[in-house]
Amino acid sequence: MADIWWKADPHDLHRIIDRVSSVYVERSHLDRDENAVVVINKRETVRIPAALIAVILLGPGTRVTHGAVRLLADSGTAVCWVGEQGVRMYAAGLGPSRGAGLLHRQAWLVTRPKERLGVARAMYGMRFPGEDVSQATMQQLRGREGARFRKLYRAHSERTGVPWDGRVYKAGDAFVAGDDLNRLLSAANAALYGICHAVIMGLGASPGLGFVHTGSAISFVLDIADLYKAEYTIPLAFDLTAQGLTDERDARTGLRDQIAQTKLLNRIVTDIKGLLSPPGTDFDTPESSELWDERLGTVSAGINWADDAPGEKKRPPLTAALEENTASEPPQLGEQHIAIIGPESEERLPPTDPGQEPGSL
Amino acid sequence: MTVVVLIAAPDGLRGHLTRWMVEVNAGVFVGNPSRRVRDRLWELLATRIGDGQAVLVEPASNEQGWAIRTAGRDRWRPVDYEGLILSARSRR
Numbered sequence: 001m002a003d004i005w006w007k008a009d010p011h012d013l014h015r016i017i018d019r020v021s022s023v024y025v026e027r028s029h030l031d032r033d034e035n036a037v038v039v040i041n042k043r044e045t046v047r048i049p050a051a052l053i054a055v056i057l058l059g060p061g062t063r064v065t066h067g068a069v070r071l072l073a074d075s076g077t078a079v080c081w082v083g084e085q086g087v088r089m090y091a092a093g094l095g096p097s098r099g100a101g102l103l104h105r106q107a108w109l110v111t112r113p114k115e116r117l118g119v120a121r122a123m124y125g126m127r128f129p130g131e132d133v134s135q136a137t138m139q140q141l142r143g144r145e146g147a148r149f150r151k152l153y154r155a156h157s158e159r160t161g162v163p164w165d166g167r168v169y170k171a172g173d174a175f176v177a178g179d180d181l182n183r184l185l186s187a188a189n190a191a192l193y194g195i196c197h198a199v200i201m202g203l204g205a206s207p208g209l210g211f212v213h214t215g216s217a218i219s220f221v222l223d224i225a226d227l228y229k230a231e232y233t234i235p236l237a238f239d240l241t242a243q244g245l246t247d248e249r250d251a252r253t254g255l256r257d258q259i260a261q262t263k264l265l266n267r268i269v270t271d272i273k274g275l276l277s278p279p280g281t282d283f284d285t286p287e288s289s290e291l292w293d294e295r296l297g298t299v300s301a302g303i304n305w306a307d308d309a310p311g312e313k314k315r316p317p318l319t320a321a322l323e324e325n326t327a328s329e330p331p332q333l334g335e336q337h338i339a340i341i342g343p344e345s346e347e348r349l350p351p352t353d354p355g356q357e358p359g360s361l
Numbered sequence: 362m363t364v365v366v367l368i369a370a371p372d373g374l375r376g377h378l379t380r381w382m383v384e385v386n387a388g389v390f391v392g393n394p395s396r397r398v399r400d401r402l403w404e405l406l407a408t409r410i411g412d413g414q415a416v417l418v419e420p421a422s423n424e425q426g427w428a429i430r431t432a433g434r435d436r437w438r439p440v441d442y443e444g445l446i447l448s449a450r451s452r453r
Contacts, residue, residue, distance in 0.1 A: 005409065006377045012401045014394070034376030047379040049392065075380055 006035045006074075010099070013051055013076045023048060024265075026059030026084070026342035032067030037075070043343045050075035054269065055202025057082050059342070069093075078202040084256050088194040092201040102205050105276050106220075110209045119211045119275055126227055126271070138212075152230055160242035180246040181237055187248035188233035189225065191255045196224045199268045205276065227271060232258055260340070362420065363399060365390040365406070368436065369413035374406070407432035 028041035037048040048056065050071060055078040058064065064079075072079055073095025080092040109115045117138065124141045125133045127148070133141065149167075157164035168182045200207050200220060210219025212226070236254050240246070245254075259265065290298040291305075299305075367375055367388045375388065381402060382392030394402060399419060406415045410433035421428035429439045429446060440449045 005405070006373065008380075009401070012381075012398060014398060035373040036376030036379040047376070047384060049379060049381055049383055051380045051398075052392070071380065 008051065008074050008076075023053055023055075024057040024059055024082075024340045024342075025062055026340075027061035028063075028342055030056075030058070030062060030064040030068040032065060032071050035071070037068055037071045039341050041341070041343045046341055050077045053077050055080055055198065057198055057202075059084055061342075078204070080198040080201055082194060082198050083191070083252070088191060088252070089197040089201075092198065094201065094204060098204050100204070102203055102276055106205050106209050109276065110211060116211055122275055123212060123223060123227065127230065148230075152234055156235055156238040160238045162238050162241045181241045183248065184240050184246065184251045185233060185237040187251035188236055188255050189229065191252045192225045192228060192233055193218065193221050195259060195265065196228075196268060197221045199265060200224065200272065203269065203272055205272060224268065224272060228264065228268075232264070363392055363394060364418045365392075365402075366416045367406070367410070367413060368415075368433075370415070371409060371411050371413065374409055378402070378406070403430060403432075 025039055028039045031038050031040060033047075037050045039046045039048060050056070053075075056072065058079065058081050060083070062081075069079065073093075076095060076098045078092060078094045081090040082088060083090075109119050120138060121133045121136060121141065124136070124145065125131070128144065131144075136144075153164050153167070156162075162181055164181065167185070168179070169186050197207055197218060205220065207218045207221045208216070210216070210221075210223045213219040213222040216222065232255060233251075236258065237251065240250050240254060291301050293299050363382070365378065365382060367378070367390070370388065375384065378384070378390050381394055381398065382390035385391050399417075403417055406417070407430075412434055414433040414436050415431065416437070417430040418427055419430070420426065424444060425446060431437075431439060435451070438449045438451065439446050
C-alpha cells in the first residue's frame with residue numbers, strides 16, 4: 001500500500017462553522033487528479049478547494065469517481081445528490097472527518113424545554129420582524145403564525161386575482177391536493193424542503209431534531225423551510241397560477257431560478273448557524289474521538305483505561321478536557337457564496353425545454 | 362490573504378494544496394486558511410518539497426504587513442535588512 005501522506009488530520013480542516021460556501025455542480029464528472037478534487041465538463045476543468053466547502057451539491061448529469069469521494073470524505077465535505085439547483089434531495093453522505101459540535105449543540109438545545117422554546121421563539125421572531133416574541137408561548141406563536149399565513153394568502157389572492165379558499169393538502173402526498181394553487185404550493189414546498197435538507201446535512205446538523213415540528217425524520221427541515229415560505233413558495237404559487245402555469249415542474253423550475261437569483265443557499269447556512277450557535281457560543285474542535293465521562297466531561301480515547309495495564313501508554317493525569325481556544329480569523333473564500341459549475345451555468349436562464357437531453361461529455 | 366508558490370514540486374503536492382487554496386496560475390496558490398491550518402499545511406509542504414522550492418507569504422503584524430517562509434532548495438532567499446525583508450539571489 002502506497003504512503004497516503006495526503007490524508008488530512010482533523011487539525012488540517014477548517015471547522016464546519018467557518019465553512020460558508022457550497023458548490024453546486026451539474027453535467028460534469030467529479031474525479032481525483034494528483035490528489036486534487038477536480039470537476040471536468042465539456043468546457044473546462046476546475047479544482048475544488050474541498051477543505052473550505054461545507055457541502056458539494058451534485059445536480060443532474062454528474063458522475064463521481066470513488067477517488068473523488070474518498071478525497072471529499074477526507075476533507076470533511078458533505079456530498080448531496082440533488083435535483084436542479086437543489087430542489088429535491090435524493091441522498092447525502094458525510095465522511096468521518098467531522099466533529100459532532102453542531103449536532104451536539106442541536107441535541108442539547110432540543111432536549112431542554114427552556115432552550116428549545118428559545119430557539120422556536122427565535123424562528124418565529126425571524127418571521128415577525130419588529131415584534132417582541134420573547135415572552136410568547138408556543139400556543140400564542142402558532143396562533144400568530146396562522147393569522148399571518150391567512151393574511152398572506154389573502155393579500156396574494158388580491159394581488160394576482162387567483163381565488164383562495166383555504167390550504168388543502170395531504171401530508172406525504174404533495175401532488176394530489178386540492179386545486180391547482182394548492183398543488184403548485186405543495187410542489188414548490190417539496191422543492192424547498194430539498195434544498196433545506198441538503199444544507200442541514202452539509203452542515204452536519206440532524207434533519208430529524210426539530211424545534212417547532214416534531215416526530216418526522218425531517219422535522220428540522222420543516223422548521224427551516226418555514227422561514228422562507230412567505231417569501232418564496234407562496235408568492236410563486238400564486239404568480240404561476242395567475243399565469244396559467246399549472247404544471248408541478250413549473251413550480252420547481254420557478255423556485256430553482258429564484259434560489260439561484262437570491263442566493264438562498266447562503267442565507268439558509270447563515271440562519272441555521274445563527275439559530276444553533278448564536279454569536280458568542282462556540283464549539284471547540286475535538287482533538288479526535290474522545291470518550292464521554294459523567295464527571296470530567298471527556299477523556300482521551302485510544303488509551304487503555306484499565307488500572308494496571310502493563311506496557312500500555314502511560315495514562316495522563318485526570319483533567320477535564322482542555323478547551324482549545326482557536327480564536328483566529330475565520331478562513332474565507334472571499335465572500336460567502338455559492339458557486340455553480342456546469343457547461344451551461346453561464347447562460348442558464350431561461351430553462352431548457354423538457355424534451356431536450358443535456359449534452360453528454 | 363496567504364500566497365504559496367511551489368517550484369518543481371513533486372507529483373501530487375500541487376493537487377493536494379488545491380484542496381485548501383485556489384491555484385491561480387501554475388504553482389501559485391491563493392487562499393485564506395486559518396493560522397492553525399496554515400501551520401499544518403506548511404509543515405507538510407516543507408517536508409515534501411524535496412528538491413523543489415516552496416515559498417509562503419502570509420499576513421503579519423510588522424512594518425511590511427507580511428512575512429515569508431521558505432523551504433526546499435534555495436533559489437531565492439529572503440534576507441532581513443534591519444526589519445525590512447528583501448529577496449536575494451545568490452551569484453554563483
